[in-house]
Amino acid sequence: MPALSPTMTEGNIATWKVKEGDSFVAGDVLLEIETDKAQMDVEAQDDGVLAKILQGDGSKAVQVGTRIAVTAEPGDDLSTLEIPADNSKPSQPEASKEASKSESAPAPKKDTPASSSKPASSGASKSPAGKAQKQTYPLYPSVQHLLKQNGLPKEEADKIPATGPNGRLLKGDVLAYLGKINESAGSEVAARLKQLSHLDLSNIKPMAQKPKPAPEKAAAIPEEVLEELDIEVALPISLKAVTEVQQRVQKSIGVFLPLSTFIARAAELANEDLPRSQVAKPSADELFNAVLGLDKVGGKYSRGDFVPQVTALPPTTLSPRIPARKPDVLDFLAGKKAAAPKAPVGGAAQVVGPLNVFSVSVPKGDERRGRVFLERVKSVLEAEPGRLVV
Structure with a gap:
């Protein structure tokens, strides 16, 4: 009967x-x-054959360590196997202690009866670095497995010299007690673990701090790079006429056209037949036309791909101009000073419509191409925005 828990x-x-x-x-x-x-x-630990069941189904109060069955090796002839006698008496602790020392129960093999084994140094030798004492702590699973595997009761653990922390029994102590390893192996391992548990910091030196490097100055931009930077060309354009057309369209047909639509259509018209770029490399078609002499026909113009950037400015207010009064001849002869002109009654300041700055970025040398584009956009938006509706 196996012990399935420490308290079973x-x-x-x-x-x-x-x-x-x-x-x-x-x-x-x-x-x-x-x-x-x-x-x-209860699962099988190895392959085998169930030779004999000693405690059948429904057996009650079977003591831990009592033989309940006998197993054999795979392929053994069960008719020729001799089942060893069961000398264990779990009900009597003292008898169990003696029987467990004198008998272990390995699986019987073919033509080889089970033989009893004794610990090589059962209670005869002690490890010089530990002493036998009552185990107040629960035994480690490895220790329990060794005691059960070698037929030793748990009470035998109190007789084994322990070298673990606070007098706990280790697996090496049990192996040394059984004579499977050197008696001093447990104490040597314990001493080494104790030595490794403390770090030797005597040879450690603080690392010298390296001085922080001085911040590097911002490198000057080479002239070659400056020459390659684009140039911004800007032109103020009023959208007053556009807003008036926008309102008329909405009142007449109920369709609202955003300002972005007017600007996009004006840019599309302005990109047609712009002066050729002075810095752009000719395409394969242009080179072929140059070989055939076709570059002279309509080769001075090309379509642009400008997209204007719009920056809105607040509307400005202009005071009405008051015409200067011409001096009277009689007042001049009489020595009278010319009176200062008076502001007309009911005169109001003039508000200029929404003014925006349209700009495009062009390579150096193409300023004229960008300026022509903006002038075309200005002409369409200020003079004839109605053509953009159709």
């Missing part, structure tokens, strides 16, 4: 999932065990 002392066998004579592989569920807390499955 007995359990009930609910049902066997494998019958006598059936083969199983590692990971198969062999049986279900019930405890006062839960119901758990």
Whole structure:
């Protein structure tokens, strides 16, 4: 009966999932065990054959460590196997202690009866760096596995010299107690771990701080780069006529045309037949026309691709001009001074319509091409914006 928890002392066998004579592989569920807390499955650790079931379905209060079945190696002839006698008596702690020392229960193999094994140094030697003491802490899972694998009860842990922190029993202590490793191996590992747990900072020196480099001055822009920068050409254009056309269209047909539509259509017209660029490289078609002599016919103009940038300016207010009064001849002869002109009654300041600055960026040398484009846009928007509606 396996111990499925640290506090388990007995359990009930609910049902066997494998019958006598059936083969199983590692990971198969062999049986279900019930405890006062839960119901758990017991899985096979290795491949084998279930030779004999000693505790059947429904067995109650089966003590931990009691033999409940016997397994064999795959391919063994079950008819010739000898099942070893069960000398364990879990109900008597002292008898269990002696029996567990004198017997281990490996799976019987073909033509080889199970033999008992004894720990090589069961309680006979102690590790010089540790001492045997009662284990108040729960045992590590690796320690529990070694005790169970070698048939030692948990009470035997109190007799094994412990080298772990605060007197805890380690896996190496159990292996040294069983004679599977050198007796001093546990103490050597413990000493090394204690040494590695403290960092030796005696040879560490603070790193010298490097002086911060002085901030580099902004490099001057080479003249070649300045020559390649684009030049901005700007021209103020009034949109008063455009807004009037916009209002008339909306009142007459109920369609609102945004200002962007007027500007886009004016730019489309202004890009037609612009003076040829002075810096643009000729295309393959232009080179071919030059070879044929066709560049002389209409070769001075080309279509542009300018898109104007618009910057809005607030409307300006202009005071009405008052015409100067001509001096009277009689007043001049009589020695009278000319009176200052008076402002007309009811005169109002003149408000100039919305004024905007249209600009385009052109390469150096193409200022004339950009200026012609803006003048065309200005002419269309200020003089004849109605043609942009159709």
